[in-house]
Amino acid sequence: MSEPIRVVVTGAAGQIAYSLLYMIAKGDVFGPDQAVILHLLDIPPMMEVLQGVVMELADCALPLLRGVVPTADPAEAFKDVSAAFLVGAMPRKQGMERKDLLSANVKIFKVQGEALNEYAKKDVKVLVVGNPANTNALVCSKYAPSIPRENFTAMTRLDQNRAQAQIAAKAGVPVNQVYNVFIWGNHSSTQVPDASHAKVITGPNTAISAADAVKNEAWLLAEFIATVQKRGAAVIAARKMSSAMSAAKAAADHMRDWFRGTEPGKYVSMGVVSDGSYGAPKDVVFSFPVEIKNGKWSIVQGLPINDFYQQLLTATGKELEEEKAEAFSVINS
Ligand SMILES: NC(=O)c1ccc[n+]([C@@H]2O[C@H](COP(=O)([O-])OP(=O)(O)OC[C@H]3O[C@@H](n4cnc5c(N)ncnc54)[C@H](O)[C@@H]3O)[C@@H](O)[C@H]2O)c1
Ligand SMILES: O=C(O)C[C@H](O)C(=O)O
Structure with a gap:
């Protein structure tokens, strides 16, 4: 000990x-x-x-x-x-x-x-x-x-956990059989839940894409994204208070992975100070897929991003720049 x-x-x-x-x-x-x-x-x-x-x-x-x-x-x-x-x-x-x-x-x-x-x-x-x-x-x-x-x-891990749970339910598998679904950008309703790289485990050494598992591309591009983006508001509407149990679990997941590392090939979402990867604005805290080794995170590079997601990434980045300007004007007022 x-x-x-x-x-x-x-x-x-x-x-x-x-x-x-x-x-x-x-x-x-x-x-x-x-x-x-x-x-x-x-x-x-x-x-x-x-x-x-x-x-x-x-x-x-x-x-x-x-x-x-x-x-x-x-x-x-x-x-x-x-x-x-x-x-x-x-x-x-x-x-x-x-x-x-x-x-x-x-x-x-x-x-x-x-x-x-x-x-x-x-x-x-x-x-x-x-x-x-x-x-x-x-x-x-x-x-x-x-x-x-x-x-x-x-913390954008709650959004990632929500996204993972949505895909698992749609594919009819336990939640731990879904990986590499992640969140880009702001923890807000402009966040980008991205299932285009997600996998669903189908056997001891086999996995298929989330798209093949849910067999409903239209759902992944519309309802899935909107559900995750608005999940916090849906919890507030039902509970009259914001999420707490699931937020605590996500905070524990985030810090556990940061201290203890991620499994090879499995990415997690973290809001980190942006270096401009994937065209995100620099010097805002932007959620990226990261890998973690020896207590250090690094942004996963080289993932293909199509025009549909790229436009969403641009919008969430713009919101973060606006928030940053407003935050420093509040602090300096
Ligand atoms: N990032 C996420 O995914 C996520 C998820 C859920 C909630 N949240 C946010 O987390 C925050 C806390 O939510 P909650 O449900 O626990 O709220 P809560 O109102 O139950 O608790 C907040 C606590 O913070 C205390 N507090 C206020 N100002 C403080 C200060 N200056 N120093 C220390 N403590 C202070 C309050 O007295 C209160 O006890 C909210 O801003 C909420 O929106 C974020
Ligand atoms: O939605 C909120 O205001 C609380 C939290 O950010 C959430 O996503 O549940």
Whole structure:
């Protein structure tokens, strides 16, 4: 058993954290041999609620959990952390787009970027979940210049998981038989769920394309894309609250793969600071298919993209550039 690592979860008294903390503390993310000390950040009015979460974590009697630090102080929360789940932010309500949260949330990520810069380990891996996640991740990275930009990522894994589940249901196979469906661009309704490279496992050493498995190309190009793009809104309409259990699972998947790597030939979606690959605008946080080895992600290069998807990629990239401009005008106002 190695030394415990310190992991911060912000918004620790909120909905997503309620599921996520358990997954981290029981070893789903950093593995069964990695002990953790959880730092729980929330705002001062939530400290009493947070005490209830602390009690429940103790009552789970989890052997990997070696300490819990509940706090409203970013300096204490980010001190010496190796991983940061930035969840704390306002969720959208029915009828809103995620970018409508920019003015409420973006300043949180400036403050937390500064705190990461000052107090976290220099190799900290940061996952931004709070919406609008891509642009918040970009802001956070800008205010943490001493930490490499590739250490700041935004969550599009929930969209990928949704896409995988849709294809599995349509093909009539368990979800783990579907791979290489991924998400391009923004975690917004312009995101591009792309099944054109997806495969469905049909036997011990055989796989076919998702198109052959679902036998319905028109569905893959229209209803599938729209369902995944609008799934967050559909959950809000039904639950009257935004997704939480599935968001926590996706955050755990994202950080697990980042720390522990991806299987050869199997790609995952991550919002990362764009280098302009596939014609995406540079210097926005854009979701790409990535492979991960030794704790480092790299964008999968050379995938053929047809005109249909290329146009969608251009639109989601444009939205990210607009969000970026708005975010910095809010911060500078
Ligand atoms: N990227 C994704 O796929 C995805 C999925 C689901 C939800 N989200 C987003 O995640 C965020 C959190 O959702 P939730 O359902 O847990 O919301 P929630 O309202 O249940 O919890 C948010 C928590 O954050 C806390 N908080 C607010 N400001 C803070 C700050 N400055 N520092 C620390 N904590 C702070 C709040 O007090 C609250 O306890 C929302 O922005 C939501 O839209 C993103
Ligand atoms: O849709 C939302 O506002 C929450 C989250 O981003 C989601 O995709 O479920």
